[in-house]
Amino acid sequence: MMYVKAFLVGGVICALSQVLIDRTRLTPARILSAYVVLGVILSGVGIWGPVVEFAGTGATVPLLGFGHTMAEGVKTAVREQGVLGAFTGGLTASAGGIAAAVFFSLLAAFLFQPGDRS
Amino acid sequence: MKLDRKEYRALCKEQEPSSPSRRTVPAAFAVGGALCLLGQVLRTLFENMGLDEKAAGTAVSISLIFLGVALTALRLFEKIAKFAGAGTLVPITGFANAIASPALEFKTEGFVLGTCVKMFTIAGPVLTWGISASVVYGLALWLAEVMG
Numbered sequence: 370m371m372y373v374k375a376f377l378v379g380g381v382i383c384a385l386s387q388v389l390i391d392r393t394r395l396t397p398a399r400i401l402s403a404y405v406v407l408g409v410i411l412s413g414v415g416i417w418g419p420v421v422e423f424a425g426t427g428a429t430v431p432l433l434g435f436g437h438t439m440a441e442g443v444k445t446a447v448r449e450q451g452v453l454g455a456f457t458g459g460l461t462a463s464a465g466g467i468a469a470a471v472f473f474s475l476l477a478a479f480l481f482q483p484g485d486r487s
Numbered sequence: 488m489k490l491d492r493k494e495y496r497a498l499c500k501e502q503e504p505s506s507p508s509r510r511t512v513p514a515a516f517a518v519g520g521a522l523c524l525l526g527q528v529l530r531t532l533f534e535n536m537g538l539d540e541k542a543a544g545t546a547v548s549i550s551l552i553f554l555g556v557a558l559t560a561l562r563l564f565e566k567i568a569k570f571a572g573a574g575t576l577v578p579i580t581g582f583a584n585a586i587a588s589p590a591l592e593f594k595t596e597g598f599v600l601g602t603c604v605k606m607f608t609i610a611g612p613v614l615t616w617g618i619s620a621s622v623v624y625g626l627a628l629w630l631a632e633v634m635g
Contacts, residue, residue: 376520376527379519379526380515380517380519381516382577383515383574384513384516384519384573387511387574389573391511398585398612400577409620410620425527426526426527426530427520430523431519431578432581432613435579438544439620442621443621443624443625443628447625447629447632451632455622455629458621458625459618460621463617465549466545470552470556470582470587473556474587475602475603477590478594478598480560
């Protein structure tokens with residue numbers, strides 16, 4: 370059942386984003402930035418937590434989930450370390466993904482040649 | 488040729504690149520949903536390997552990022568993205584592609600000033616906004632705690 374919910378909720382989020390792209394011509398940088406910030410906000414006001422409970426990776430794999438991960442990390446870190454946690458929590462929680470993206474990309478740049486743009 | 492406003496608009500509409508939402512939206516739904524489904528399959532796998540919920544989530548992200556970078560390097564990502572649009576952009580694979588694609592493309596300008604600088608062309612704003620939002624949220628939580 371969780372698989373069906375993940376597929377449906379993830380699909381709906383992507384479909385809505387596609388409508389946004391078709392209608393507005395927002396650039397990827399803006400859309401991705403907006404989604405991460407929106408994820409922090411939705412998580413902060415307590416909306417995204419229940420959606421994650423319901424849909425699992427359908428709610429965490431879209432970039433909104435990246436914002437949610439940061440917000441959750443900050444919440445835990447502030448509880449444990451006070452104001453210091455406000456600065457450490459977000460990156461600590463998302464460190465795995467960021468490090469992976471940077472490292473794998475560097476590796477890809479070492480190993481592969483850029484294609485000619487035809 | 489003289490056009491009134493109405494005719495001009497009609498002409499513009501004709502010339503505009505068509506954005507057939509009837510095709511793009513279902514494609515985004517199907518591919519985006521499939522990636523989330525793959526994430527759920529991986530998560531179950533990692534949890535069965537004994538990872539707790541948080542660690543499994545991180546492992547899923549890293550796996551999908553690896554997939555996104557690999558597809559980018561093999562030049563398959565752009566083909567899928569052309570069809571699936573937001574279906575590949577919005578899941579975390581899109582974040583991976585946003586870093587891997589310029590990293591690879593700007594290799595010709597050198598590893599430091601090309602790859603290492605340009606890989607943050609899109610990821611830079613995403614990280615800047617994401618980090619800042621999380622700090623603001625953290626400070627708000629802290630203030631609420633101190634005052635409450």
